[in-house]
Amino acid sequence: MTAIDVLLQRHEDGPDHGAPEVPTPLPSLHLTVVTCMDARIKVFDVFGLVHGEVHILRNAGGIVTDDVIRSLAISQRKLGTREVIVMQHTSCGMATFTDDEFRDDLAKDTGLKPTWAVEAFREVKDSVKQSLERVRRSPFIPYTDNVRGFVYDVQTAALTEVH
């Protein structure tokens, strides 16, 4: 039995099968949260969220990549969001290797170098700052007055703003 099979069974057994509670795709807090895919981060709990309040964009590192800009542009221009949180975190897997190492591994194993940037980092605060600047300077993102960055401590749950 695979993990996918386990989840399909949970869906069948669940009390409401995850039925949506919100009729509109427009987040009621008009806010998008960009964060890491790290399984330890309980995004809803970190910010006391309920369903329907925010868009959540997750990837390796919580990095503002071109694809995150794509989603933010749609989020703001078509779905009414006006504010952005970028939240990266302590002990992130993205700080355990370098771009060159990973690119070399991929090239060695597959014969192909990726066309995308790996975006590994050493200092999480610098990575948050870089992502904030990408949002603020993007010509596709119309609302940049309230774009704020944070580091979440996965040991203590402390949230530290990055200026």
Ligand SMILES: [Zn+2]
């Ligand atoms: Zn991470």
